[in-house]
Amino acid sequence: MNQSYAIDYEMIFQHAPVGMCISVNRVIQSSNLALAAMFGYVRGHLDGQSFAVLYPTMDEFLRTGDRIVPIMNAKGRYSDERIMRRGDGELFWCHVTGRALNAAEPLGAGVWTFEDVSEKRPVTAELTPREREIAALLVEGKTSKVIARETGLSPRTVEMHRAKLMRKFSASTSSELVHKLVGVAR
Numbered sequence: 001m002n003q004s005y006a007i008d009y010e011m012i013f014q015h016a017p018v019g020m021c022i023s024v025n026r027v028i029q030s031s032n033l034a035l036a037a038m039f040g041y042v043r044g045h046l047d048g049q050s051f052a053v054l055y056p057t058m059d060e061f062l063r064t065g066d067r068i069v070p071i072m073n074a075k076g077r078y079s080d081e082r083i084m085r086r087g088d089g090e091l092f093w094c095h096v097t098g099r100a101l102n103a104a105e106p107l108g109a110g111v112w113t114f115e116d117v118s119e120k121r122p123v124t125a126e127l128t129p130r131e132r133e134i135a136a137l138l139v140e141g142k143t144s145k146v147i148a149r150e151t152g153l154s155p156r157t158v159e160m161h162r163a164k165l166m167r168k169f170s171a172s173t174s175s176e177l178v179h180k181l182v183g184v185a186r
Contacts, residue, residue, distance in 0.1 A: 019114035040087035072106030092118035
């Protein structure tokens with residue numbers, strides 16, 4: 001015997017096993033329980049807040065927005081791993097994925113998911129905002145030349161940041177640096 005059940009989408013959204021939110025123009029319209037818990041807030045506190053409250057600095061929030069637009073325009077979705085900030089100021093690595101509801105408005109209405117990946121990738125060194133940005137792009141497998149193009153820096157400046165990261169993580173090669181950034185012991 002087939003029984004039909006009414007699907008309670010709000011309950012599914014609130015109890016999803018990953019952090020989720022609906023946003024419009026980078027302002028959280030509605031967030032679920034997992035997102036609030038991940039970032040150290042009570043349910044509903046993030047609703048109406050700019051995504052900026054989840055970033056270590058305003059500059060990182062702005063630069064990430066600039067980086068998202070061309071990728072969303074080309075692919076209709078965006079995904080990366082980056083360092084985010086909990087409500088108590090603790091920094092952690094987070095896998096972020098999003099999709100615009102209208103492809104013509106990449107930062108308009110959208111659905112975003114957040115997964116805390118800090119257990120496999122702890123934040124162990126004190127990094128500047130630019131070093132965090134370069135580290136996130138290195139983890140994606142991007143070369144210095146590609147990073148330079150995406151960030152508007154010269155390849156030489158990117159190499160300088162990579163060298164600083166190598167010192168901070170005690171890495172002797174770029175490959176070892178990436179392994180340490182992703183939390184793989186070497």
